[in-house]
Amino acid sequence: MQKTLIGPRLRQLRRDHQQTQAEMAQVLGVSTAYINLLENNRRSLSVKLLMALSDAYGVDWRDLIKDESANLLADLRNALQDPVFAGKAADLQELRGAIDHAPRLVGHFLELYRSHRRALEKMMRLGSEGMPEDLLSSTPETILHDFFRDHANHFDELERAAEKLRAEEPCGIDDVYAVLKARLQRVHGIAVRSAPVEKMDQALRIHDEAAAVVHLSEALDHQNRVFQLAHVVCLVEFPKLLDGLTAGSGIRAESGIARCHVELANYFAAAFLMPYAPFHETAERTHYDVDRLAAAFGVSFEQVCHRLTTLQREGKRGVPFFFLRVDKAGNVTKRFNATTFNLAEYGGACPVWNLHTAFRTPGVIVPQFVELPDGGRFFTISRTTERPVFSRETQDRRLALSLGCELKHASRLAYAAPFNSEDPALFAPIGINCHLCPRQACSQRAHQPLFTDLTLDPKRRGNTRYES
Incomplete structure (x- = not known):
């Protein structure tokens, strides 16, 4: 079995509560030396102590054991590859040490670097049109992507809800559409009808709540019709579940929250159709x-x-x-x-x-x-x-x-x-x-890189006009 090491998170939890190692040890009923070993990842966490931490500090035990170090390490290595960080690169041991002992500092550094990258990319897209006031702000698309990635693109609550619904409505793959259509009618009083493309105003699906009808465009093939019905079932049966998940997304704009609900409902639909x-x-x-x-x-x-x-x-x-x-x-x-x-x-x-x-x-x-x-x-x-x-x-x-x-x-x-x-x-x-x-001598280069100086010799023609 994989050992559960929570050193950085345990240290941060202790600091958040302004406790010494001895004070935390007293709360948990263990020795100060044991807390020190845990914080330095020299001992793995037992289930008993995990439950004690959860009870004593009011934290979700799943948040304690969630390992984000792999993503942090990959993001940190990728950031430090940027030519703006010229000079001798930090080795892997240094990077892992930073993540183990200063995870919040690493997180702040990465957010600063992402802001820098976003600013550059927006400037490249804007050209001479001028700079907006929100130059450094994340787009809802970026926040949404990061929210899904932070969860490893896996939402167990939606998986369990989809499995429970599938158990309530057992069916073969040929019957899923009929089963979903019948459930919407039986449980929610919502009818499902196909509509000509001309009447859909370029939409693929319209849920008319006042009339209690879901209109599906004739342009949809069977597979996508089934997916759209599973999506609607999620929206009408699990709004509280979607609200709970979206609350932790970091998205504040109403349109962004709606987009997050859409993506989570798509997740549910896939989980229902592919248990x-x-x-x-x-x-x-x-x-x-x-x-x-x-x-x-x-x-x-x-x-x-x-x-x-x-x-x-x-x-x-x-x-x-x-x-x-x-x-x-x-x-x-x-x-x-x-x-x-x-x-x-x-x-x-x-x-x-x-x-x-x-x-x-x-x-x-x-x-x-x-x-x-x-x-x-x-x-x-x-x-x-x-x-x-x-x-x-x-x-x-x-x-x-x-x-x-x-x-x-x-x-x-x-x-x-x-x-x-x-x-x-x-x-x-x-x-x-x-x-x-930063690659050099790339025959497919289409732009001068922002941070790398490519050698250009008038006496020599390279693969592209940016490099000799």
Whole structure:
């Protein structure tokens, strides 16, 4: 079993209550030396002491054992790769020491660095249009992404609610739509009707609360109709659960809270259609074959990709994935992350990454091994997906999806089996954003990097006009 080490959190809890180690030891009925060993991660925490801490200090025991060090370490290493931090880099032991002994300081440093990055990215987008007053503020999209990532993209309360509802309404994959439709009518008095595209005003779903009717656009295929009904069921049956989860998101704007409710309801819908235990078992058995999972649970390729990022239940974890969706212009339209991979927020992702070339082969899964500037290695698969077509003018509404994991998990995926991951030539050197990528001699460079001076010699023409 994995040892539960809570040194930094225990130290911070003691300091928050302005106690010495001896005073905390007296409250918990243990020795001062034992508290010292716990704070320095030289002893693991027992269940008995965990419960005593929870009772004595009024804290949720789950908050005490939640390990955020992996994300902190990845974010810290990524930040320190920025050329603005010139000079000798801190080694891994120093970084882990900072996280263990000064986690709040590390958190403040990362927030300061993120503010710096946000300011630069906004300036790049604004150009000469001027600087807004909220230059350093996080966008609701960023706050939402960080909220999901802080939870490892896993919400056990929604999982349990979905499992309970599925137990109340047992059904096969062919009957889910009828069962959800009947439940909305029976329990909530809400009818479900299909509506012509012309009457939907470009919407896919409209819940008319006054008339107690959910209208679904004829543009939706069956898989997405089922998903939309599961989404509505969550909104009407579990509003208090959504409010409770959203309260901890850090989002204050009404529109941002509504967006958070939408994403959490989407999570619930995926959990209802792909119940955790059978979905996890099938994913492991099929080596994460997305098409087979889609067929087994009667859902779409994209819905499976999204669901795979949520398999982080204690004792039954799946491969930790990140998921990214972009349009043909490179704009990021969806992103979820249970890994250390730093996802682009605004698009402009690296053209070396075949997420973008997937548009050339619609519907075909394209695997790729990639390496980031900091040396992190990942395995990704990319494929296109189609959006609902409303008219001749909305044809070819194609998006590209990418699902990826750290290299150490690639052996669990069927898509990686044909490759020799020991071959260094297998890895494509990618970045997250060209403006901020420090790579030199990149044939795909499209912008002068902000912090790196590229050598330019008038007597020599390099791969691009930015570098000789």
